[in-house]
Amino acid sequence: xxxxxxxxxxxxxxxxxxxxxxxxxxxxxxxxxxxxxxxxxxxxxxxxxxxxxxxxxxxxxxxxxxxxxxxxxxxxxxxxxxxxxxxxxxxxxxxxxxxxxxxxxxxxxxxxxxxxxxxxxxxxxxxxxxxxxxxxxxxxxxxxxxxxxxxxxxxxxxxxxxxxxxxxxxxxxxxxxxxxxxxxxxxxxxxxxxxxxxxxxxxxxxxxxxxxxxxxxxxxxxxxxxxxxxxxxxxxxxxxxxxxxxxxxxxxxxxxxxxxxxxxxxxxxxxxxxxxxxxxxxxxxxxxxxxxxxx
Amino acid sequence: xxxxxxxxxxxxxxxxxxxxxxxxxxxxxxxxxxxxxxxxxxxxxxxxxxxxxxxxxxxxxxxxxxxxxxxxxxxxxxxxxxxxxxxxxxxxxxxxxxxxxxxxxxxxxxxxxxxxxxxxxxxxxxxxxxxxxxxxxxxxxxxxxxxxxxxxxxxxxxxxxxxxxxxxxxxxxxxxxxxxxxxxxxxxxxxxxxxxxxxxxxxxxxxxxxxxxxxxxxxxxxxxxxxxxxxxxxxxxxxxxxxxxxxxxxxxxxxxxxxxxxx
Numbered sequence: 429x430x431x432x433x434x435x436x437x438x439x440x441x442x443x444x445x446x447x448x449x450x451x452x453x454x455x456x457x458x459x460x461x462x463x464x465x466x467x468x469x470x471x472x473x474x475x476x477x478x479x480x481x482x483x484x485x486x487x488x489x490x491x492x493x494x495x496x497x498x499x500x501x502x503x504x505x506x507x508x509x510x511x512x513x514x515x516x517x518x519x520x521x522x523x524x525x526x527x528x529x530x531x532x533x534x535x536x537x538x539x540x541x542x543x544x545x546x547x548x549x550x551x552x553x554x555x556x557x558x559x560x561x562x563x564x565x566x567x568x569x570x571x572x573x574x575x576x577x578x579x580x581x582x583x584x585x586x587x588x589x590x591x592x593x594x595x596x597x598x599x600x601x602x603x604x605x606x607x608x609x610x611x612x613x614x615x616x617x618x619x620x621x622x623x624x625x626x627x628x629x630x631x632x633x634x635x636x637x638x639x640x641x642x643x644x645x646x647x648x649x650x651x652x653x654x655x656x657x658x659x660x661x662x663x664x665x666x667x668x669x670x671x672x673x674x675x676x677x678x679x680x681x682x683x684x685x686x687x688x689x690x691x692x693x694x695x696x697x698x699x700x701x702x703x704x705x706x707x708x709x710x711x712x713x714x715x716x717x718x719x720x721x722x723x
Numbered sequence: 724x725x726x727x728x729x730x731x732x733x734x735x736x737x738x739x740x741x742x743x744x745x746x747x748x749x750x751x752x753x754x755x756x757x758x759x760x761x762x763x764x765x766x767x768x769x770x771x772x773x774x775x776x777x778x779x780x781x782x783x784x785x786x787x788x789x790x791x792x793x794x795x796x797x798x799x800x801x802x803x804x805x806x807x808x809x810x811x812x813x814x815x816x817x818x819x820x821x822x823x824x825x826x827x828x829x830x831x832x833x834x835x836x837x838x839x840x841x842x843x844x845x846x847x848x849x850x851x852x853x854x855x856x857x858x859x860x861x862x863x864x865x866x867x868x869x870x871x872x873x874x875x876x877x878x879x880x881x882x883x884x885x886x887x888x889x890x891x892x893x894x895x896x897x898x899x900x901x902x903x904x905x906x907x908x909x910x911x912x913x914x915x916x917x918x919x920x921x922x923x924x925x926x927x928x929x930x931x932x933x934x935x936x937x938x939x940x941x942x943x944x945x946x947x948x949x950x951x952x953x954x955x956x957x958x959x960x961x962x963x964x965x966x967x968x969x970x971x972x973x974x975x976x977x978x979x980x981x982x983x984x985x986x
Binding site for chain 2 (some may be wrong): 581596600601602603606607609610611612613615616617
């Protein structure tokens with residue numbers, strides 16, 4: 429094998445890692461804040477891709493990429509808030525909220541998938557790439573689209589991280605995640621902050637969908653695979669810190685890229701799950717997790 | 724007619740469904756006075772205070788603060804069916820945000836606050852609770868002079884603080900929220916005598932700034948130095964009311980509550 433192949437596989441891993449980081453961070457925001465697992469995350473990703481397609485380039489005179497992306501983020505934020513209000517909030521004070529919300533978000537996911545199928549049909553579609561053409565350094569060739577995708581993912585994640593750390597609303601969100609009762613006693617609006625966390629998570633899913641739509645064909649049922657990958661990443665990395673699923677996403681992306689090339693495409697899920705099982709056995713709180721925290 | 728009492732509970736009952744923890748609690752606090760609650764563990768003091776601050780819905784009765792009712796009128800909403808598990812439309816009787824906005828601030832028992840937030844971030848969040856009642860910056864400075872130890876630890880995460888420092892942080896948050904009435908639920912729980920003394924001094928200083936207190940504590944001497952009226956609370960109801968002048972010693976209070984056999 430040549431060094432060019434090796435570099436190409438590496439870059440492929442980084443692209444996947446950036447995508448997984450977006451998805452997994454969205455999932456982790458809801459998980460750490462509300463303490464529930466959102467199985468509709470994959471459906472959010474699909475919906476994001478379709479909304480961007482509808483607004484951005486459904487036909488020749490579509491409104492373009494930026495308008496598509498904007499519509500995708502806003503629309504998914506609203507869908508996330510609606511999902512929280514309809515499917516999670518009614519069960520918030522029940523003792524078995526974790527189990528109930530698994531069932532309700534699964535139901536929500538299949539409803540959303542059905543709606544996507546109903547509106548846009550099962551035929552596969554593709555978004556125009558954000559930037560056309562290839563970039564080239566020396567012997568290394570890479571599509572501009574993928575480069576831009578990596579840069580945008582990193583920028584978006586940095587922005588979300590800064591929002592959680594430095595803004596008053598983001599700080600309140602972290603406070604509610606860590607101690608709901610203490611946050612209530614300080615007068616924070618728990619319901620609104622939960623809805624905001626859900627909306628933020630859905631927006632991140634929408635952006636991930638937008639990126640997936642620009643490198644792969646999209647169908648209404650494509651949400652299952654990203655959801656599975658995001659789940660692997662979150663388990664793999666743990667949720668102790670905002671950055672833990674991000675590191676884990678790049679590790680999982682690299683593993684996937686290398687195992688697709690060297691082991692075989694069809695064996696990749698098996699390799700990933702084997703890795704996940706090993707992590708669960710050796711370090712159940714996640715590779716970048718801390719021992720004392722188990723959300 | 725005199726001014727409305729600062730805090731008034733009328734026939735308040737509540738608990739954790741389906742277990743009723745306290746019943747028919749009626750008490751009235753005059754403006755400017757401080758009260759204490761004293762009673763055995765596990766008899767509902769904390770649950771009562773959580774109900775007053777809106778964390779749990781009261782089952783019956785009313786909570787009035789400065790003459791304004793904090794709970795919604797009417798009996799607690801019950802689900803139409805035990806099978807219907809969906810309560811998007813079941814309104815709650817209390818909203819903790821409304822309680823905080825009215826100026827009733829509750830420092831919860833053994834509150835660990837936010838383990839992953841730094842002291843500075845936690846104090847910043849407390850300033851959000853001020854709602855224009857006071858100057859949050861000035862109050863933060865006051866809190867840091869009362870607890871100089873906290874100002875050395877501003878950039879540490881709460882989970883690295885000692886139990887005493889966390890308690891100081893909790894009380895500081897209560898002070899920064901510019902309370903009209905401050906509820907302290909066992910502020911000296913699990914503290915060493917030295918820290919207890921230090922915290923007691925700080926609480927007395929807070930009282931001197933004109934903030935009335937509701938204090939729950941197991942230490943009668945500590946309560947004596949702070950409050951005007953002591954309520955005895957056991958088996959989920961108020962069983963006695965003692966004015967400051969004839970507040971007994973710890974020993975005789977124990978005898979009143981448990982009888983001779985307890986010793």
